[in-house]
Amino acid sequence: xxxxxxxxxxxxxxxxxxxxxxxxxxxxxxxxxxxxxxxxxxxxxxxxxxxxxxxxxxxxxxxxxxxxxxxxxxxxxxxxxxxxxxxxxxxxxxxxxxxxxxxxxxxxxxxxxxxxxxxxxxxxxxxxxxxxxxxxxxxxxxxxxxxxxxxxxxxxxxxxxxxxxxxxxxxxxxxxxxxxxxxxxxxxxxxxxxxxxxxxxxxxxxxxxxxxxxxxxxxxxxxxxxxxxxxxxxxxxxxxxxxxxxxxxxxxxxxxxxxxxxxxxxxxxxxxxxxxxxxxxxxxxxxxxxxxxxxxxxxxxxxxxxxxxxxxxxxxxxxxxxxxxxxxxxxxxxxxxxxxxxxxxxxxxxxxxxxxxxxxxxxxxxxxxxxxxxxxxxxxxxxxxxxxxxxxxxxxxxxxxxxxxxxxxxxxxxxxxxxxxxxxxxxxxxxxxxxxxxxxxxxx
Amino acid sequence: xxxxxxxxxxxxxxxxxxxxxxxxxxxxxxxxxxxxxxxxxxxxxxxxxxxxxxxxxxxxxxxxxxxxxxxxxxxxxxxxxxxxxxxxxxxxxxxxxxxxxxxxxxxxxxxxxxxxxxxxxxxxxxxxxxxxxxxxxxxxxxxxxxxxxxxxxxxxxxxxxxxxxxxxxxxxxxxxxxxxxxxxxxxxxxxxxxxxxxxxxxxxxxxxxxxxxxxxxxxxxxxxxxxxxxxxxxxxxxxxxxxxxxxxxxxxxxxxxxxxxxxxxxxxxxxxxxxxxxxxxxxxxxxxxxxxxxxxxxxxxxxxxxxxxxxxxxxxxxxxxxxxxxxxxxxxxxxxxxxxxxxxxxxxxxxxxxxxxxxxxxxxxxxxxxxxxxxxxxxxxxxxxxxxxxxxxxxxxxxxxxxx
Numbered sequence: 001x002x003x004x005x006x007x008x009x010x011x012x013x014x015x016x017x018x019x020x021x022x023x024x025x026x027x028x029x030x031x032x033x034x035x036x037x038x039x040x041x042x043x044x045x046x047x048x049x050x051x052x053x054x055x056x057x058x059x060x061x062x063x064x065x066x067x068x069x070x071x072x073x074x075x076x077x078x079x080x081x082x083x084x085x086x087x088x089x090x091x092x093x094x095x096x097x098x099x100x101x102x103x104x105x106x107x108x109x110x111x112x113x114x115x116x117x118x119x120x121x122x123x124x125x126x127x128x129x130x131x132x133x134x135x136x137x138x139x140x141x142x143x144x145x146x147x148x149x150x151x152x153x154x155x156x157x158x159x160x161x162x163x164x165x166x167x168x169x170x171x172x173x174x175x176x177x178x179x180x181x182x183x184x185x186x187x188x189x190x191x192x193x194x195x196x197x198x199x200x201x202x203x204x205x206x207x208x209x210x211x212x213x214x215x216x217x218x219x220x221x222x223x224x225x226x227x228x229x230x231x232x233x234x235x236x237x238x239x240x241x242x243x244x245x246x247x248x249x250x251x252x253x254x255x256x257x258x259x260x261x262x263x264x265x266x267x268x269x270x271x272x273x274x275x276x277x278x279x280x281x282x283x284x285x286x287x288x289x290x291x292x293x294x295x296x297x298x299x300x301x302x303x304x305x306x307x308x309x310x311x312x313x314x315x316x317x318x319x320x321x322x323x324x325x326x327x328x329x330x331x332x333x334x335x336x337x338x339x340x341x342x343x344x345x346x347x348x349x350x351x352x353x354x355x356x357x358x359x360x361x362x363x364x365x366x367x368x369x370x371x372x373x374x375x376x377x378x379x380x381x382x383x384x385x386x387x388x389x390x391x392x393x394x395x396x397x398x399x400x401x402x403x404x405x406x407x408x409x410x411x412x413x414x415x416x417x418x419x420x421x422x423x424x425x426x427x428x429x430x431x432x433x434x435x436x437x438x439x440x441x442x443x444x
Numbered sequence: 445x446x447x448x449x450x451x452x453x454x455x456x457x458x459x460x461x462x463x464x465x466x467x468x469x470x471x472x473x474x475x476x477x478x479x480x481x482x483x484x485x486x487x488x489x490x491x492x493x494x495x496x497x498x499x500x501x502x503x504x505x506x507x508x509x510x511x512x513x514x515x516x517x518x519x520x521x522x523x524x525x526x527x528x529x530x531x532x533x534x535x536x537x538x539x540x541x542x543x544x545x546x547x548x549x550x551x552x553x554x555x556x557x558x559x560x561x562x563x564x565x566x567x568x569x570x571x572x573x574x575x576x577x578x579x580x581x582x583x584x585x586x587x588x589x590x591x592x593x594x595x596x597x598x599x600x601x602x603x604x605x606x607x608x609x610x611x612x613x614x615x616x617x618x619x620x621x622x623x624x625x626x627x628x629x630x631x632x633x634x635x636x637x638x639x640x641x642x643x644x645x646x647x648x649x650x651x652x653x654x655x656x657x658x659x660x661x662x663x664x665x666x667x668x669x670x671x672x673x674x675x676x677x678x679x680x681x682x683x684x685x686x687x688x689x690x691x692x693x694x695x696x697x698x699x700x701x702x703x704x705x706x707x708x709x710x711x712x713x714x715x716x717x718x719x720x721x722x723x724x725x726x727x728x729x730x731x732x733x734x735x736x737x738x739x740x741x742x743x744x745x746x747x748x749x750x751x752x753x754x755x756x757x758x759x760x761x762x763x764x765x766x767x768x769x770x771x772x773x774x775x776x777x778x779x780x781x782x783x784x785x786x787x788x789x790x791x792x793x794x795x796x797x798x799x800x801x802x803x804x805x806x807x808x809x810x811x812x813x814x815x816x817x818x819x820x821x822x823x824x825x826x827x828x829x830x831x832x833x834x835x836x837x838x839x840x841x842x843x844x845x846x847x848x
Contacts, residue, residue: 079447082766083523087445150446216739312734334839342840350846358836358847359829365839366780370756373763377448377755384447393733397752439736 052275052291055267058247059202063190070186071137075385076146084376090151096129097158105162106424112284113427116276118169118242126170127201131155135178135443140189141197142181149317149379149444152178153324156442157372160328161335164431165284167325168442172241172285175321175443176204179250179262179314182443183304188264192248202247207237207290208318208440211277217252217315217439220260222292224253231255231302233263233271233295241441243274243288250303251292252314252440258306262314263297271295281430314443316392317382321442323375323395326403326435330368333410333428337361340423341413360409367402374398379444400436407432448759451525454533461534464490465541470810473542476661477813481653483617484548484661491550495573526769528700532707532761539711543817544661546708553614554578554825555622557704558638558697562681570677571640577618579609579667587830589624590633594669596625596679603639603679605647605672611824615665616650619643623669627685635685638697640678647672658816699775700768702825706761706781709789709821713754716814720747720796723803743799750792757785776838783831786822793818 086094104122112118134152136142144151152174159167177196180188195202208217222235233253240246247267255261265272277289304310341352341361351357378391410425411418418425450458468490476484538546546552555576559567585591594607605625615621621641628635641648647670654664676683724730729741737745760781767774793815797804804811822828837847 078452079445079449080452081447081523081525082449082451082529082762083445083447084763084766085446085523090446214736214739216735218734315734338840352836352840352842353846353848355829355833355836355847358840358842359832361839362783362832362835365835366760366784367756369763369777369780370753370760370784373448373759374752374755376446377759380446380448386449389733391755393731393748394752394755397737397748398756401749401752402756 052273053244055243055249055269055272055274055290056203056245056247058267059195061191061195061248061266063187064194065190068186070184070189071139071181073135073137073142073147073181074145076383078384078386079380084373086150086154090154093151094154094158097131097155098161100125100129101159101162105159105166109163109166109284109424109427110421112163112166114283116278116283117286118166118284122166123170123203126159127173127199131159131171132174132177132196132201135174135181136193136197137181137189140181140193142193147383147385149320149382150376152444153320153375153379156321156324156444157328157331157375160325161332162328163284164325164329164428164434165282167328168241168282168434169285171321171442172206173201173204175206175318175441176248176250178317178443179206179303180264182317183262183310183314184264185300185303185305187300188303192264203242203245204248204250205240205243205246205290206250206314206318206440206443207240208252208315209238209438211236211238211289215439218260218312220252220254222251222253224255224261224263224297226256227296229299231263231297231299233265233292233297235292237290237292239277239279239282239287239438239441240274240290241282241285241287243290244276244286246274249290251290252311255302255306259308260311261306261308262303262311263301264303265295265297265301269295269297280433281427282434312389315439316378316389317443318438318440319392319396320375320378320382320388321444322435322438323371323378323399324444325442326399326432327368327372327375329428329432329435330364330371330403330406333406333425333432334361334364334368336423336425337364337410337413357413360413364406364409367398367406371395371399371402382444396436403432403435445523448762450533451529454525454530457530458533458537461537462540464493465538469538469541469545473545473661473810474807474813476544476548478660480655480660481663484545487545487549491552494549495551524769525766528703528765528768529762532703532765535704535707536711536714536758536761539708540715541711542661543708543712543821544659547613547659547662548617550617551575553618554701554704555618555620557701558622559620559640559680561697561700562638567640567677567680571620574619575614575617576620576622576640577612577614577665579612579615579621579623581611582608583610587827590636592624592626592636593629594623594625595629596627596637596639598627598676599673601676602673603676605639605641605669605674607669608667609669610666611654612665612667613824614663615667616643616653616663621648621667622680625669627683631685637683638680639674640680641669641672641674645672645674657819658813659820698826699773699778702778702782702831703761703764703768703774705821705825706757706764706778706785709782709785709818710754710758710761712814712818712821713757713785713789713792716793716796716811716818717747717751717754719809719811720799720804723800746795746799750788750795753784753788754792757781757788760784776835779826779831779834779838782826783828783835786828786831789818789821790815 134148138145224231224233249265271294273291274288277287344351374395378388378395381388407429411429553576555578596603596605623639626635649668651666729743731744737748764777764781797811797815
């Protein structure tokens with residue numbers, strides 16, 4: 001793994017066992033010989049390498065039919081009236097997912113959080129609800145002919161009311177299907193989409209985020225360089241849902257001569273590996289880091305011919321999806337704290353009789369509704385074929401800031417009880433931070 | 445079908461209101477901020493124009509009387525965009541021009557909204573076309589409207605009103621004052637009714653006009669009511685003191701007027717944001733929607749954050765009005781909108797002054813004025829704290845005696 005001399009020291013200390021390592025770390029020997037940094041670094045690399053694995057051995061994707069040009073969902077007709085009521089179909093979907101989230105997702109959330117994984121039967125069940133098919137054109141097995149950003153938002157919100165991390169795990173394959181449905185070539189669509197419309201939906205992830213502070217999705221460090229007809233990719237992607245079991249990835253890179261662009265990558269390709277990257281929250285999604293080291297792809301792996309607009313649209317659509325999850329989680333906080341502060345007594349009366357407590361509840365209610373409306377507006381503009389970049393940016397800011405405040409207030413209102421795992425509010429606190437951090441990964 | 449855009453049929457109205465704001469209000473905005481208590485005579489012609497707009501339109505107009513609810517509701521379950529929404533949208537535009545001047549618009553007072561909300565058809569006939577101000581607050585009763593001391597006593601065919609009223613917007617200029625008074629102080633809030641008093645009633649004495657932080661174009665009057673006699677028919681709504689219904693009658697007005705005040709706040713907020721965008725652009729700072737806020741200039745990130753709050757306030761306001769149009773109970777949403785829009789207006793206008801530095805703080809522009817105007821919008825028609833109280837009671841299912 002690591003060929004240099006200092007790496008050898010680290011490897012040997014691994015062999016000694018942790019007790020020896022601890023002695024070594026505590027002694028001043030390393031400082032005296034001035035190799036502490038190198039040893040620590042090498043140790044990190046060794047350990048990291050030890051946990052790294054190749055990507056999952058996936059199925060073989062083959063184009064079932066040939067289309068002349070890519071199939072696309074149509075934008076809906078412009079709507080004449082202001083309205084906040086979902087249409088009948090959306091309401092049906094929404095109610096189904098709500099029930100499912102309450103009956104199956106919420107009860108499984110705490111264990112999934114602790115286990116760093118979502119039970120497979122839960123993922124199968126969400127696939128059966130048809131969630132992954134919303135972005136697939138009808139010609140390729142999709143169920144809706146028009147773009148369904150609003151529908152996807154409503155589902156994301158309802159599912160996240162059960163649990164944000166499980167929602168991330170469950171919705172991640174749908175993001176890949178939607179990306180290919182929106183920006184895939186005819187061949188990419190024919191090759192990959194039937195699997196997402198079928199019964200055995202593959203685990204898949206849309207990987208944009210990179211492990212660095214102040215990440216800007218328009219300034220990617222993951223590079224795609226041309227080599228003859230091929231592309232060769234190098235870089236790392238962060239917090240990828242179910243990375244180790246994914247059979248398909250859509251990965252954002254800075255493509256030579258083109259700028260930021262998306263590539264379709266099947267798992268198992270040489271140079272692609274994953275390592276666990278557990279985080280503060282979203283733990284049921286078994287987040288991992290995707291490493292690309294000289295990954296060679298054919299020209300046909302590039303999506304949307306590398307058009308910048310397509311990529312930027314993808315970034316905005318992802319943010320709307322994360323807003324939807326933040327709204328659902330914020331609503332979960334509100335629904336949980338209301339009975340709690342009404343039941344909990346202090347100084348001889350329910351704590352909700354105090355304005356200091358009651359006003360915090362009001363603010364959660366007000367800001368959650370504001371987040372929701374801003375998110376709906378961005379999604380609805382997208383569905384009507386209107387420009388929605390600005391609205392998505394506003395919803396994103398709102399959900400990042402207010403969502404986190406709501407997460408924090410949720411714990412605060414329960415006091416010490418909020419800090420322990422007996423109640424879900426500490427999990428929502430950890431999850432809601434993601435709304436301001438995540439890029440890509442989900443799509444509407 | 446979810447759609448949160450301004451409905452197509454209201455776009456001409458929004459555009460007209462914007463023209464009025466831009467061409468009539470803005471040019472005289474500073475003038476009447478400086479000349480406090482001087483009547484903005486430019487508004488007379490405009491008021492006739494707006495009356496005409498309201499008359500000629502089936503959808504209601506930008507006027508304060510547009511908040512009347514359709515008594516028939518909408519039994520058909522069909523989505524409606526009606527006069528509550530159109531009024532809110534018109535008010536946003538006009539207050540983008542100048543909120544003080546909007547409050548001074550003849551025949552567009554909150555009293556007109558109150559009359560529109562609860563008047564009988566006969567009263568509408570009788571008082572239609574007149575300018576009505578609203579008198580609720582007293583020296584000892586502000587947010588606690590139930591504690592008002594002004595009394596109304598039935599004497600034959602007349603009510604006799606006695607008490608003191610302060611902070612009456614356009615009180616000196618209006619034709620009518622809607623006065624809140626108690627029929628029986630022992631019966632609490634249920635006994636509080638509103639009465640229409642003609643401005644030239646000899647029992648109504650103007651004490652003084654206030655000097656204020658903002659909305660200086662709008663006069664704020666203090667009155668004494670001394671054996672002020674009004675006909676029995678001047679009582680708005682039902683004369684019954686129904687202790688079960690409680691405050692309902694009088695408070696119903698607020699469900700309709702709070703979205704209007706929220707709309708005022710939204711208009712002022714947008715004015716400040718647009719001006720600051722322009723100002724910062726000149727300084728070389730522009731917001732990029734695709735780049736994460738924290739990867740941009742700190743001023744751009746701040747602007748984005750403020751605009752996000754504005755967006756939430758605006759949509760909450762539209763939602764509250766939309767619910768009224770669709771005959772859905774909206775007192776929760778009206779208070780949510782008022783709370784969010786009121787605090788956002790103050791935060792954003794003050795933030796904009798800070799971002800623009802001395803250019804924002806100086807009187808050469810209007811940013812400092814908007815920041816002064818903003819504060820009242822988080823106070824009148826129920827302060828921020830009152831809105832939070834109402835929202836909390838509704839969310840928590842608490843009575844006003846449990847959560848005080």
